[in-house]
Amino acid sequence: MKKFVLPVLVLAALLGSPAFSALAQAPVVTVKDKITTNTTWTSNNVYLLDGFVRVADGATLTIEPGTVIKGKKDTQGTLIIEQGGKLMADGKPNQPIVFTSNSPKGSRARGDWGGVILLGRAPQNISGTTAVIEGGVNGVFGGTVANDNSGVLRYVRIEFPGVAFQPDNEINGLTLGGVGSGTIIDHVQVSYSGDDSYEWFGGSVNAKHLISFRGLDDDFDSDNGFSGKVQYAVSLRDPEVADISGSNSFESDNDKNGSANSPKTSAVFSNVSSFLPASTNLNSDYKRAMHIRRNSALSVFNSVFTGWPTGLLLDGTPTEANATSGELQLKNNVLASSKSNFAAASGSTYDVAGFFNAATRGNQLTTTDALGLDANNFSLTAPKFLPQAASILQAGADFTDTKISGEFFDKVAFRGAFGTEDWTAGWTNFDPQNTDYSSGITTASRAKSDQVDGLNVFPNPAAGQASLAFVLRRGATAQVRVLDVTGREVAALAPTAKLAAGAHTLALPALKAGVYVASITTEETTQAVRFIVTK
Template sequence: MNSLNKKQILGSLLGVALITLAACKKDDPTAPITPPTSASAFTITDLGNNTNKVEGSSSASFTFTSNKQWLLQGFVYVEDGATLTIEPGTVIKGDKNSKGTLIIKRGAKINATGTSTQPIVFTSNQAAGSRDYGDWGGIILCGRANNNQPGGEATVEGGPDAYYGGGSSPNDADNSGTMQYVRIEFPGIALQPNQEINGLTLGAVGSGTTIDHIQVSYSGDDSYEWFGGTVNVRNIVAFRGWDDDFDTDNGFRGKGQFCLGLRDPSIADQSGSNGFESDNDASGSTAAPYTMPIFSNVTFFGPYAVSGGTPNTQFKRAAHIRRNSRCNAYNTVFAGYPTGILLDGTLTEADAANNDLQIHGCVVAGCPSALETASGSTFDITSWFNTNGWGNSVLPNVSDLGLSTPIALNAPVLLPNGGSPLLSGADFTGHASDPFFQQVTFRGAFGTQDWTAGWCNWDPQNTAY
């Protein structure tokens, strides 16, 4: 394992395709940029001030050590067979001008194992007080698990020269490494319509991969997006994102537990910002495997649940399940969005009626329109949601949850108060009986312990790195 402490390290060459830029989908959180367009050797340059610049593509394993800061210049690739190791407490910055982005390709691994007292931090290279949405690209992990794209593989969104999926030989247990106690701040860029780099992009990542205790903050697109795959996640936070918190597509079938989506009321995407957004694929086809994630113990705090001014009118739903997705939610709190849950489309409604799409033990609170279907639908979502034994409920106000609301963004109090209805009523039947899930008694992301304490940062704009 080579440590990146030399002035120049040469690796393999990799060409990056030229991208023709079009108008961005965002309300311009970032100006359009041109990614690297020519072959680039893997190089490390000592910039002084205890900082190394990293660029290009490496076929050899290497380490980001905590005694240096690391600057990602353009698209930085870890190639098939190589492992990037990152020591606890390491700070990695994405270059704003070149939109630095880290891409772990199929067959490569990342070993980013921070701790609660020494989290690994990916952040902007701009000074405190001058950081913004989309200062850099983000992190992209590509694996060889199954998905529903033609031929079992596809190029990752956003322009990188990288495929996800195992093609004709998928491996749902594929291992892309470990990410634990990692913060990802000010990432997310929109290069073209429907061609965005998210805070953390997971393309056909397999269940052999470990992902937990991740905070994505101020992403210029989705905080997290899954394209197929089977990777499971725990203890993840989407903080003050621009578009959706958790976006699942293209046959994603992993599981997630203890997840938080916390929004800035003033910031939303012109396409409509949601907590969950879930599609089987872009056309809503019957392509298999179906997008069928199972989430439990998620809390979404939308604009009406958070202090901070007049809510942006582009906020839409805490959960938008559409295009034949079978997204499952258990023991989840949908709070303070204009709409709580929207089941969108006849195929999605049929999935719900057939119990392929299950929502149990969930609470919709403080959403003016709690439950919706698409215009013209005859599906009775209210009767379905209130099915006896499923333990779902609608509360008129966010305050009915027994939380310290409205939530203060810079110092959120996340635990339910004594007597809160969230401290009991969890349901782990049906799809949630899977052994992955910790069968806690509470609903929402938190019971009596704040698992964000010590490693999350609620004010990265003003943190000196």
């Protein structure tokens, strides 16, 4: 058995895990005023957005990993990052930052609060250099700075957002207006949105690892000249819940009038999985996997769409022209089990099937059963998105097209959002309805793995220094933290070098008499154990 004595850093931040999240309720800090100076929200508080909370030009809002932010329902609590402001929401795989409903568990619903809105200075195509974002928040976006930086959203969850005031005037789960490519968006989950999960209005921001879970309207909506790139995105829909306006996975316009305004909407998506599970009660308001219209030149590569009533609608003469010219590309995609694979605008004679099925495009029509998936891929409570090893989705991707040959896109072999790595593990939550956020701390929601076994503190009770013992089934880098009974972190040990599989003992720091919790976090799991110090 190996023994390590690690240096201890005393911190003031909270950290929790499911084993001790009930130790204390965090104070609630209500925020309603504009943030005009650099501000940090810490994980030992819960923050309540009361109305439209704005981060002003020149100010940076930093949110610590593990922090919970709630939106007040009756005031449509919303966080708005204005042009020139920054949001530094940089969570961790085992400490995601969570924006969620203020309603108690079991009583939450889509549209309980507004959402998160980022407004930048990158180009858009509405008349004039700048424009006003939809949603009634009087926010201005757009400009000439393609690489504008609005901050970081990484390992972030946004739950029960989305307020539709009226058609074409909604707050989405995550609204991005004129956001530039200097902004980092990676590992974001939007769940139970009352409108679109994600909507881009112009801008050039890129993103990876996006989740749209059980939203109401569209999953990925792009408008007004959005030209960014997205890789690895998954959508899982509730087949019985859709929007009366018609729900699509992709909806894309150049602008609301279908004009030739520039920059043209020309976003590029690759490695998307869009799952609409089969159901005898499929909501009739579900429409299309991809609705590309109003002169959009959206392109989609290496993706899979299952169960949508219509696979692809190329809507309108300008959009058809974009497909013919090659501005709009659809390559190496799979449409599975659509009742109608293709559609065009009423009166159009455009051969959508011929466009999609051209041999040079490498697209495929099949059934969901032929994909090599299983029921877990479509579970609405605990989805497991990895395809089986023999799935046809494990191969067939191609990155030779110039739209996706650049450095941003990982050159993977698989189609859809997943190969053999489950990038949703550890930071996501597919049952936010029943999660207790009163402690104000979040950790990985992944079920306990077998990587760490036999976690215990000895002696317990301890009349002095104690040790933490555990067995690693697989080698791992481990981080240990100690909290007191109020949930306050009293010690954090620097992460170890990678430990080999086997039994290990770590010496805990000397502590005053009291009740404590020691937690260990690896790449796969966070586990915790209580112990007592008597003197």
